[in-house]
Amino acid sequence: MALQIVNLVLNEAKKNQAKKIVEVNLILGKFTFLGKEQLRFSYKILTENTIMEGSTLRIKELEGKVRCKKCGYEGPLKHENDLAFHFIIPTLACPRCENITEIIQGKEFFIKNIRMKS
Numbered sequence: 087m088a089l090q091i092v093n094l095v096l097n098e099a100k101k102n103q104a105k106k107i108v109e110v111n112l113i114l115g116k117f118t119f120l121g122k123e124q125l126r127f128s129y130k131i132l133t134e135n136t137i138m139e140g141s142t143l144r145i146k147e148l149e150g151k152v153r154c155k156k157c158g159y160e161g162p163l164k165h166e167n168d169l170a171f172h173f174i175i176p177t178l179a180c181p182r183c184e185n186i187t188e189i190i191q192g193k194e195f196f197i198k199n200i201r202m203k204s
């Protein structure tokens with residue numbers, strides 16, 4: 087995932103003939119189950135010896151939200167703050183009525199913007 091980001095940024099930099107990447111702003115939904123620290127670590131390694139080396143990676147996390155068609159519940163899942171939740175595939179049961187819900191927020195993973203120097 088970090089590799090995708092780095093490749094995307096390098097591509098953009100090329101298009102804009104940038105010489106240096108200053109900052110990358112990333113949006114990361116909680117339902118992607120990507121660890122922020124893991125991402126930062128990979129980013130640092132992957133950007134070494136590129137024009138991205140030393141750039142700031144800012145990650146904005148988006149809460150996971152679901153919607154229940156049956157009772158109208160909209161909000162986080164019950165187990166979201168449970169540590170174990172991050173290691174299992176979440177059951178998308180509604181916290182109110184246990185009906186299956188749909189994800190309305192939290193699967194996002196994209197670059198919001200890039201600051202570069204030409």
Ligand SMILES: [Zn+2]
Pocket residue numbers: 154155156157158159180181182183184185
């Ligand atoms: Zn419900």
